[in-house]
Amino acid sequence: MRPSGRAADELREVKITRHYTKHAEGSVLVEFGDTKVLCTASLERNVPRWLKGTGQGWITAEYGMLPRATGERNQREASRGKQGGRTLEIQRLIGRSLRAAVDLKQLGDNSITIDCDVIQADGGTRTASITGATVALVDCLRHMQRNKIIRNDPLVQLIASVSVGIYNGNPVLDLDYAEDSNAETDMNVVMTEKGGFIEIQGTAEAAPFDKEEMDAMLELARKGVNDLLDLQRKALEQP
Amino acid sequence: MRPSGRAADELREVKITRHYTKHAEGSVLVEFGDTKVLCTASLERNVPRWLKGTGQGWITAEYGMLPRATGERNQREASRGKQGGRTLEIQRLIGRSLRAAVDLKQLGDNSITIDCDVIQADGGTRTASITGATVALVDCLRHMQRNKIIRNDPLVQLIASVSVGIYNGNPVLDLDYAEDSNAETDMNVVMTEKGGFIEIQGTAEAAPFDKEEMDAMLELARKGVNDLLDLQRKALEQP
Amino acid sequence: MRPSGRAADELREVKITRHYTKHAEGSVLVEFGDTKVLCTASLERNVPRWLKGTGQGWITAEYGMLPRATGERNQREASRGKQGGRTLEIQRLIGRSLRAAVDLKQLGDNSITIDCDVIQADGGTRTASITGATVALVDCLRHMQRNKIIRNDPLVQLIASVSVGIYNGNPVLDLDYAEDSNAETDMNVVMTEKGGFIEIQGTAEAAPFDKEEMDAMLELARKGVNDLLDLQRKALEQP
Amino acid sequence: MRPSGRAADELREVKITRHYTKHAEGSVLVEFGDTKVLCTASLERNVPRWLKGTGQGWITAEYGMLPRATGERNQREASRGKQGGRTLEIQRLIGRSLRAAVDLKQLGDNSITIDCDVIQADGGTRTASITGATVALVDCLRHMQRNKIIRNDPLVQLIASVSVGIYNGNPVLDLDYAEDSNAETDMNVVMTEKGGFIEIQGTAEAAPFDKEEMDAMLELARKGVNDLLDLQRKALEQP
C-alpha cells in the first residue's frame, strides 16, 4: 500500500499549464501532485563562444528551488554564494535531456535557456522539470518559427521523464516525497515518444537492486512516460 | 494620461492569495497588476548569535527574482555566485520594514525569515513584496500563537507599501514598468495603519524634485497605502 | 541637548582638503567632525560595454571602510570575499547622486570612478562621502578640460548631502555616531544648489515618523546643505 | 573493431597498487590502461554535525583532476574558485557508492574522506576511482581494526565499477577516451560482489538506446565488475 493510496503504476495528478508567465518565449507550470515547477524557455540570439561559426545552436538548463519550497527552509543558493552539487547535477541532467529532443543544427545561431524553478516540492522535481520544460521548449520553438527566426521545426521528438523505485519491496511509479525518502531504490528515467531511453539514473538507497527489479521499474517507467507524453500532446494542442 | 489608462491616484488591481504553497508557516501570492511575488514566512526556533540570551526574536528578509521574471532574462544570482546590489538593497528594506511592524521582544527565542520571490515583474516588486510579506508574517504569528510558541500577539501594526512618482510631470500612484522606466522621480513609501512613515526612499531619476512634488507624492502614497491596508485586512479575515 | 552640545541646526566642523593624495585626477579629504573620508576621482578613457558607441560617459562609485575606522574592528571585506549589503547600498546611492550632478552626454567616451574610503567613522559617512566626492569630481572635470579631453564643462550643478533625524523627540542636523545610534528616525538627504532633491532616504529606527517631523527634517537639511555648498564653493576657489 | 584492438568484453589492463603514498590510512594507485587515479582514504576521529550523538559514522568523497591530466590543460578548479558541475556529480556518485559498501553504524564516531585525484585521464576516471577507492577504504578499515578504533569489520561487501557503452552500434566494455568521445551511449555501473546494482547511470549521447541494448550493456558490466572484484581481492591479499 502506498502512502497516497495510489496503485503501483499510477501517476499523481499531472497538470501542464502553458503561458503561465508573460515574458518568456515558453512558460509552463507543471504539477506532479504537490510538486510544482515553473519552467521557462528564454531565447537568446547568439551562441556560446565554442559554437560560434558552426551554425549550430545550443540548449542549456538551470534549476533552482525557492528556499521554502520544502518542509524545512533551505538556505538560498544566491546568498550562500554557490549552487550545490544536487542543483548542478539536476540542471546538467535537464540540459542533456532536452538537447536530445532537438536537432541543434536546425537552431541556427540561437540559444535557449531553460529555467526550472521549484515553487513547491513533494518528490520528483527533476522528472517534473524535464516533462514541463519540454513543453516550454516546444512553445519557444514555435515562437521562433512564427517569427521566422528558424525555417524548420528542430524538434526531433517529445521527451518525458518519471521516477520509479522500490518501495516496501515493490516497484512503484512516480514517487512522492513520503515514498522517495523511504525507498530502497530510486530511479529517474527519461524516454522518447518512440520508447528509446535518453537517461537512466538508478541509485540503491538502502539495498542493492537486481536485474528483475530493474526490469520491473523500467516497465513502469515506460507506462508512466507514455501517459505524460499524452498530457504533453494534449497541452500543446491548445492555442 | 498613464500608459495603463489608470487615474493618477489609482492602484493596479491588487490580489492577495493566502496559503499559496503548503509548507511555509505563512505563504502569500501578492499581485500588483502583472507583478507577482510569492512571499513566504518561515519560522525557526532559534535566534542569531548576537541575540542569544536576550529573549528577543528576529525577523529577516531575502529577495530574489526568477531569471525570466523580466522581459530580458537576467543571470541567475545563484550561478553568478553572489546577490547583486539591488537585491541586497531591497531585502534590507523589506527586513527593516517588517521589523517595524512587530514587537520583537514578544517573539521569544524565535526567528522568522521572509522570502520574497518575484515570479513575474512589471514594476513595484519591492512595494508588492512588503505588502504581501506583511500578510505572510501575520499568518506565521497566528501559527505561533495557535501552537503556543508565543502567548501574545507581537503584531504592533499592519504596514503596507506603494510606489509613487512623477511621470510626465504629474504625480502618479503605483507605477508599472512602463511608467517606472520613464519616470522623472521614483519614490517608495512604507506606512503604518496609523499613517506613520516607516521608510521613504525617493530618487530623482531625470530631474531633481521639489518640496511641492514631494508633498503631492506623499499624499498619493497615503491614499494608496490605505487601500492596500484594507485589502490586507480583508484577506486576513478569511480562514 | 545634543551629546556634542551643538544646536539642533548646527553642522559639525566641516573641512574639505583638495589634492590630498597625488595620483588621482581628483582627491579630497572631507571631514565632518571626526568622520574622515578620502574621496578620489579616477578618470578612465573608455566606457562600460553597454554605453559603447553612444557618445555618453559614465560615473560610478565605490565605498569602503578601513577595518578599524570604527570603535570595534570590522572584518575586511576583501578578506571576507564580498562587499556587504550596507556597502553596496551606500555606493549605489553615491553613484546615483553624482550622476545627477553631471550631464553624462558631455563626458564623451570617458568614465570616472569615485572611491570613497572611510579613514575614521563617527556617523554620517555616506553624506560626507557625497559632499566630498562632488569636489573631487569637479577637480577631475577640470583636469579633463585642461587636458582637452572634453570641451565643455559637464557639471550641471553642485550637490551636497547631510543627515537629519529625530533625536530625543527633536529634529536635529548632521547626526554624529552618539546620536545616530540612538535616533528615532534617520534621514539622508541629497540636494542641489537650486534646492531640488536628488535623494531622500528616511528610516524609522524606533518609531514611525509623521508628516510634520518629515517637514521639519527637510527644512534642517535644506539649511545644512546650503552651508555645505558654501564650503564646497570656497574649497573650489582655491588653486 | 575497437580503436585499442580490444575484444568487446575486454577490460583494459588494470593495476591496483596499494600503499602508494605514505601518510594516508589507505592509499591506492589504480590504473585502467592509461587512466591513473590516486585514491586515498583519510580517517578523522569525528562525524558531521548532523550525525553527532547517533553513534553512526560517515564516508564522503572528493574528486579532482590535475590540470594537465588531459590532452588539453583544464583550468585549475582551486584558482577558478569553484568545483565544476561534472566534478560535483562524480564525487557525489563515488560517495554514495562507497557508503553502500559499508555498515555506517559499525564505524562509530568516525569519518572517512576518500580523495580521488586523477593523475592521467583516458576515459573511465569515475569507474576507476570507485574501484580503487574501495581498496583504499578497506585498508583504512583494517587500520581502524588494528588500532582498536572499531571492533568489527564494517565492510558489507566489496563494490567495483566499470563503464559500458554502445560504440559503432556495438556494446563494449570499459571505454577509453577514443571510444568514450564517440560513443552513442555511455553507461556507468556500480555493482556488488553478489551481483546487485548500486548505481546505474546511462546517457544517450547521440541516439536513444533501447531495452535490448540496455540488457547487453548490463551483461558486459557484470562480467567486467567480476574481473575487477577478482583484482581487488588479489590486491587485498598482499600484505
Place this chain on the structure above:
Amino acid sequence: MRPSGRAADELREVKITRHYTKHAEGSVLVEFGDTKVLCTASLERNVPRWLKGTGQGWITAEYGMLPRATGERNQREASRGKQGGRTLEIQRLIGRSLRAAVDLKQLGDNSITIDCDVIQADGGTRTASITGATVALVDCLRHMQRNKIIRNDPLVQLIASVSVGIYNGNPVLDLDYAEDSNAETDMNVVMTEKGGFIEIQGTAEAAPFDKEEMDAMLELARKGVNDLLDLQRKALEQP
C-alpha cells in the same frame, strides 16, 4: 645618480605620526617619502581556536591598498571578491615579522590584528608597513599594560624594515617607485635592534645577483634599519 637625487645610502624622508586615528589601540601614519601607510593595531580579547587553552596570544596582519593609491587605479579587492597573491604575500610577511618582535606567551588570551592600509604608494609599501606597524604594536602593548590586561611588556625588540636593490648596477637603499620598477634586483630586509635578520626576500628582476652584491645590499640595509629604529624610538618617546 638616483632619480630622486639621493645618495646611495640615503633614506627618503621618513615620518612616523602616532595617534593618527582615534578608535584603534595603536594608530600610526608612516611616510617613506610619498609612500603613506596607515597602520592600526586592534586588540581582541580572545585567541584563534588552535591557541585556546595554551595561554599564548597571537598577532596577525592584513594589508590593503586603496584603489587609487597608485598611478593607475586598481580594482578594489573587496569588489573583485578576493585578495590577490601580492596582497596575501605581503600580509603574511608583515604578520611573521611582527610576531618575531613579541613574546607571544606574555600576551595571554589576547590577539592583536595589524591593519596596514596604503593611502598613497610610491614604492616600499611593505617595508614602510612593517616599520610603522611596529610602532602601532608598541602603542597597543602599552595600552594593554596601562589597562592591566597584561602585567609584563611582551616586546622582545623593536624591528624595522627597508628595501635595498641594485639600480643601474649600484646598490641603493630604500627604492622609490621610479627605481623599484627599473631595478635589476629588489630585496626587502627586516632586522632587529641587535642586528639580527628576521626576513630577507631578494628577487632578481632583470639579472641574477652575486654574493658581493648581496653583501653590499645587506650592509646598506643595516644602515637604513638603524636609522629607522632611531626614528621609531624618537616617535615612541613622545606622549
Place this chain on the structure above:
Amino acid sequence: MRPSGRAADELREVKITRHYTKHAEGSVLVEFGDTKVLCTASLERNVPRWLKGTGQGWITAEYGMLPRATGERNQREASRGKQGGRTLEIQRLIGRSLRAAVDLKQLGDNSITIDCDVIQADGGTRTASITGATVALVDCLRHMQRNKIIRNDPLVQLIASVSVGIYNGNPVLDLDYAEDSNAETDMNVVMTEKGGFIEIQGTAEAAPFDKEEMDAMLELARKGVNDLLDLQRKALEQP
C-alpha cells in the same frame, strides 16, 4: 645529528623522472626523498592580453597539494573556493624563478603554464617544484623547437633550488619535514648554473639569524644547487 642521519651538506636522494604522464609537453616527477611533486609544462599558442602584439611570450606557474599529501588531511582548495596565501606565495615564486631561466622574447606568441602538484609532502616542496619544473620546461622548449614553433632555444640557463636552514644551531642543507618544523631559520634559495642568485627567501622562525649564519647557509645552498644541476643535466641527456 640530523633526524635522517644525513651530513649537514647532504641532499636527500633526488630522482628526476621525465615523461611521467603522457599528455603534457613536459612532464616530470621530481622526488627529494619522500617529497614527490609532479611538474607538467603545458604549451598554449597565445599570450596574456597585456602581451599581445609585443612578440614576447610568458611563463606562469600554479601549485597545488593533494589533500592527503601531508600527515593530516588538508581541505581541498577547490572545495574551499580559494587558494590559500601559502599556495599563492609559492606559485608566484615558482613563476618568477622560471621566467628568469628563459629569454621570453624568444618564446614568440606562446605561453607555458607550469603545474606543480604535490603528490606526497615531506618538506621542501617549493624547492623540489622549481628543480623539477625546470626540467619539464626544457622538455616543453624542445618540443616547441622540434615542431618548429620556435626557431631558437630560449633557455638562458638552468636553474635549481634548495632549502637551507639552521637546525639545532647548525646550518644544514635540504631540510625534510622533521627538521623544517623545528628549524630556527628556514631559507629557500634559487640559483643559476653560473652561481647567480635568482631568489633568496630567508625567515627566522625561532630566533633572528646573523650574517655569519647567512653566509654559511648560502655556501651550503651553492653546493646543493650544483648537485641538483648535475642531476638535471643527467636527466636531460636521456632521450
